[in-house]
Amino acid sequence: MVTFETKCYENDWNYILKGDYLSKMIDRCNYDFASKKLFINNVKDIAVVKKAADKKIAENIIDEYVIVADHAAEALDFFNITEDSFDGGYYYSISELVSIYLCKTGYLLHFSGDSIAAKSTINWVTKAIEVFKSNPAVIVANPAWNKNYKQAKEESFSEMNDWYIGYGFSDQCYLVRTDAFKKPVYNFHHPKSKRYPKYGGMLFERRVDSYMRTHQLLRITSKETYYTHMNIPKSYAGRFLRNIKIG
Numbered sequence: 001m002v003t004f005e006t007k008c009y010e011n012d013w014n015y016i017l018k019g020d021y022l023s024k025m026i027d028r029c030n031y032d033f034a035s036k037k038l039f040i041n042n043v044k045d046i047a048v049v050k051k052a053a054d055k056k057i058a059e060n061i062i063d064e065y066v067i068v069a070d071h072a073a074e075a076l077d078f079f080n081i082t083e084d085s086f087d088g089g090y091y092y093s094i095s096e097l098v099s100i101y102l103c104k105t106g107y108l109l110h111f112s113g114d115s116i117a118a119k120s121t122i123n124w125v126t127k128a129i130e131v132f133k134s135n136p137a138v139i140v141a142n143p144a145w146n147k148n149y150k151q152a153k154e155e156s157f158s159e160m161n162d163w164y165i166g167y168g169f170s171d172q173c174y175l176v177r178t179d180a181f182k183k184p185v186y187n188f189h190h191p192k193s194k195r196y197p198k199y200g201g202m203l204f205e206r207r208v209d210s211y212m213r214t215h216q217l218l219r220i221t222s223k224e225t226y227y228t229h230m231n232i233p234k235s236y237a238g239r240f241l242r243n244i245k246i247g
Contacts, residue, residue, distance in 0.1 A: 001105055001106055001107060001129075002033050002034060002105055002106070002107040002108070002109055002125060002129075002175075003033060003034060003035040003036075003037060003103050003104070003105045003107070003108050003109065004026055004031075004033040004035070004036045004037070004109050004111075005036075005037040005038070005099045005103075005108065005109070005110055005111075006025060006037075006038060006039070006110070006112070006113055007038070007039040007040070007041055007068075007095040007099075007113055008038065008040055008041070008043075008113050009040075009041050009042045009043060009091075009113070010042055010043045010044055011232070011234065012113045012114065012232045013040070013043055013049050013052070014052070015113075015232050015239055016038075016113050017038075017049070017052040017053060017055075017056060018052060021116075021243075022038070022056060022061055022062070023059075023061050024116060024246075025111055025117070026061065026062075028116065028117040028118070028119060028120070029109065029117055029125060030120070030121065030122065030123045030124075030125070031109075031123065031125040031126065033109075034105050035063055035064075035104070035105060036061070036062045036063050037062060037065065037066060037099070038053055038056070038062050038064075038066070039065070039066050039068050039095045039098065039099055040053065040065055040066065040067050040068060041068040041069070041091065041094065041095040042068075042091050050065070050067075053065040066098065066099070066102065068094055071098045071101065071102060072094050072097075072098060074101070075094070075097050075098045075100075075101040075102075076094075076097070078101055078184070079101070079183075079184050079185075079186050080184040080186075080187065081097070081184075081186055085187075085202055086201050086202050086203075087201030087202050088200070088201040089199075089200040089201030089202055089204075090201075092200045092201075092203055092204070093171075093200075093202075093203050093204035093205075096110065096204045097186070097204060100176075100181050100182055101182065103178050103182065105178065106178055106179070107129060107132070107175060107177060108176050108178050108181075109173075109174075110171070110173065110174050110175075110176075111172070111173050111227070112171060112172050112173070112229070113232065114172075114229060114230060114231055114232050115173050115227050115228065116227060116246055117143060117173075117225070117226075117227045117228075118147070118225055118226050118227060118228060119247055120224075120225040122222070122224045122225040124143060124162075124222045124224065124225050125175060127162060127222075128141035128163075128175050128222075129175075131160075131163065131220055132177050135218075137216065137217055137218050138165075138217075138218045138219070138220055139176060139177045139180040139181070139212070139217050139218070139219075140169060140174050140175070140176050140208075140212070140217075140218070140219040140220070141163075141174075141175045141176075141219065141220045141221070141222070142170065142173045142174050142175060142219070142220075142221055142222070142227070143173065143221070143222045143225045143226045143227045144221055144222055144223070144225070144226040144227075145170065145172065145226065145227060145229060146226065146227075146228055146229055147226045147228075148226075149223060149226070152164050152221040152223075155168055156221065160220075162222060162223050162224050163220040163221060163222060163223060164220065164221045164223060165218055165219075165220055166218065166219060166221070167192075167212055167213050168209065168212075168219055169205050169208045169209045169212060169219060170205060171203070171204055171205040172229045173227045173229075180217070181208075185211045186204070186207040186208070186211065187207070188207070188210040188211045188214045189210050190209065190210040190214055192213060193206050193209040193213065196209070228245075228246050230242055230245065230246065
């Protein structure tokens with residue numbers, strides 16, 4: 001029913017693949033995924049990264065990995081997007097588009113490589129799917145970001161039971177209804193979507209935000225649990241401290 005996916009690139013692949021970080025990312029979701037995938041994008045030595053990913057398959061941490069470049073052209077064609085239209089944001093966004101294009105389950109849970117769910121017993125994925133099924137306007141769900149429940153509430157316009165309801169979208173973490181995203185919906189523009197970083201150009205998350213706001217499609221954010229988004233340092237000491245902070 002649900003695919004888990006995350007991605008790695010040159011600056012973080014060894015952190016994600018050489019320790020127990022990837023297994024933590026998956027285990028903390030408290031869900032039995034139908035598929036667990038890693039998307040490998042923009043690395044220098046693909047053979048070395050594939051070898052590390054093969055070990056994670058052998059350990060039954062993931063089921064498969066995908067080389068993003070192998071499917072990028074067909075994904076762009078499917079979604080009716082040109083590479084030039086990203087305005088410099090291509091490498092920030094292509095992995096997410098490829099993962100949606102290749103997804104074969106009804107729902108897709110994405111974590112960026114530098115985001116991880118908090119330790120919790122909350123099964124927010126199952127709860128979110130129940131909302132998806134009862135309200136077709138809700139197409140995205142996520143835990144609160146960095147334990148910032150106050151900001152999540154401020155960005156919502158309504159709430160229900162365990163959720164804040166609003167617009168907005170982040171590529172740090174999202175659970176989506178695949179059918180809402182697996183179609184050419186990434187060429188909309190909305191004034192409020194201009195708030196995304198300019199350095200990323202026409203980012204995937206900016207495109208999704210524009211699509212959702214144009215069609216009044218909704219995101220729900222958990223009141224019960226959160227995820228941590230924290231950059232992955234390059235230094236060993238920095239990574240050691242990051243491990244302590246995320247638990």
